[in-house]
Amino acid sequence: MSGFALDPRLALDTQFVADGPLSQLRLMDDSRFAWLVLVPRVADASELIDLGADAQRLLLAEVNHAGNLLRACFPCDKLNFGALGNIVRQLHVHVLARTRDDAAWPGPVWGAGSAQRMAADAGARRLQLLREHLNAEFWRPG
Amino acid sequence: MSGFALDPRLALDTQFVADGPLSQLRLMDDSRFAWLVLVPRVADASELIDLGADAQRLLLAEVNHAGNLLRACFPCDKLNFGALGNIVRQLHVHVLARTRDDAAWPGPVWGAGSAQRMAADAGARRLQLLREHLNAEFWRPG
Numbered sequence: 001m002s003g004f005a006l007d008p009r010l011a012l013d014t015q016f017v018a019d020g021p022l023s024q025l026r027l028m029d030d031s032r033f034a035w036l037v038l039v040p041r042v043a044d045a046s047e048l049i050d051l052g053a054d055a056q057r058l059l060l061a062e063v064n065h066a067g068n069l070l071r072a073c074f075p076c077d078k079l080n081f082g083a084l085g086n087i088v089r090q091l092h093v094h095v096l097a098r099t100r101d102d103a104a105w106p107g108p109v110w111g112a113g114s115a116q117r118m119a120a121d122a123g124a125r126r127l128q129l130l131r132e133h134l135n136a137e138f139w140r141p142g
Numbered sequence: 143m144s145g146f147a148l149d150p151r152l153a154l155d156t157q158f159v160a161d162g163p164l165s166q167l168r169l170m171d172d173s174r175f176a177w178l179v180l181v182p183r184v185a186d187a188s189e190l191i192d193l194g195a196d197a198q199r200l201l202l203a204e205v206n207h208a209g210n211l212l213r214a215c216f217p218c219d220k221l222n223f224g225a226l227g228n229i230v231r232q233l234h235v236h237v238l239a240r241t242r243d244d245a246a247w248p249g250p251v252w253g254a255g256s257a258q259r260m261a262a263d264a265g266a267r268r269l270q271l272l273r274e275h276l277n278a279e280f281w282r283p284g
Contacts, residue, residue, distance in 0.1 A: 046220075047220075048205070048221070049221065057202075060198060063190070063191065064191045067189075067190070067191040068191065078189075078226075078227055078231075079191065080224075080225070081190060081223075081225045081226075082223065082226070082250070083223040083224075085222075086220050086240060086247060087248050105228060106229050107253040108224070110249065110250045
């Protein structure tokens with residue numbers, strides 16, 4: 001996994017939550033949505049299907065854990081998953097808890113208006129809530 | 143797998159390409175994008191992470207095959223994957239070959255304008271191209 005470096009745009013837009021077996025779990029800094037991002041710690045990874053089979057299985061496990069974590073923390077009507085990378089090429093997988101009254105429903109969150117940065121205390125509360133519900137056998141809080 | 147029925151909206155918007163081990167592979171009827179959709183033949187499936195582990199592994203294999211199939215048929219700059227389901231609840235996974243000059247780049251295709259239905263001959267050509275490149279050991283053309 002040497003050579004991995006987090007893309008500067010992802011570093012700016014997200015906060016570290018925990019490390020999974022493959023990826024960093026990060027919280028998107030946007031108060032409008034309950035939005036996690038998984039970033040595999042694999043140098044130069046861009047396309048999901050170019051990851052090796054073992055890495056893909058780990059990522060799938062992380063997607064499951066992240067989805068269930070959101071459900072546990074934020075009541076929602078639908079989970080959304082996406083891997084786009086048209087702007088930030090570094091491989092990252094979005095995991096979202098959507099609600100019928102959120103700012104983009106029923107559309108996608110990507111490209112929907114501008115991020116509303118969280119106030120420091122609100123961001124800290126979300127991080128604390130997520131960390132309280134993390135499966136400690138799967139995630140390392142760093 | 144009994145009890146599966148394709149959602150009427152998906153039936154209207156897509157054409158059958160082939161059956162994978164878990165899912166129907168379908169072509170979105172939108173000339174603007176090279177756009178496949180995987181629909182697991184599982185009754186009442188809605189959330190990706192509520193599929194059983196075996197089904198998830200099959201779906202992951204299908205995602206890989208579908209992405210490589212698009213690459214073989216349509217030169218592209220980036221693959222996009224998404225599972226949203228905010229409008230059509232039936233579980234379906236989008237697999238797209240995006241190009242820098244396509245109608246929605248770099249934004250997502252979901253919610254980007256209106257579908258441009260393919261003329262019958264153009265749709266038939268795309269289906270033929272896809273079927274020529276299908277891995278016949280994996281997909282059954284029905």
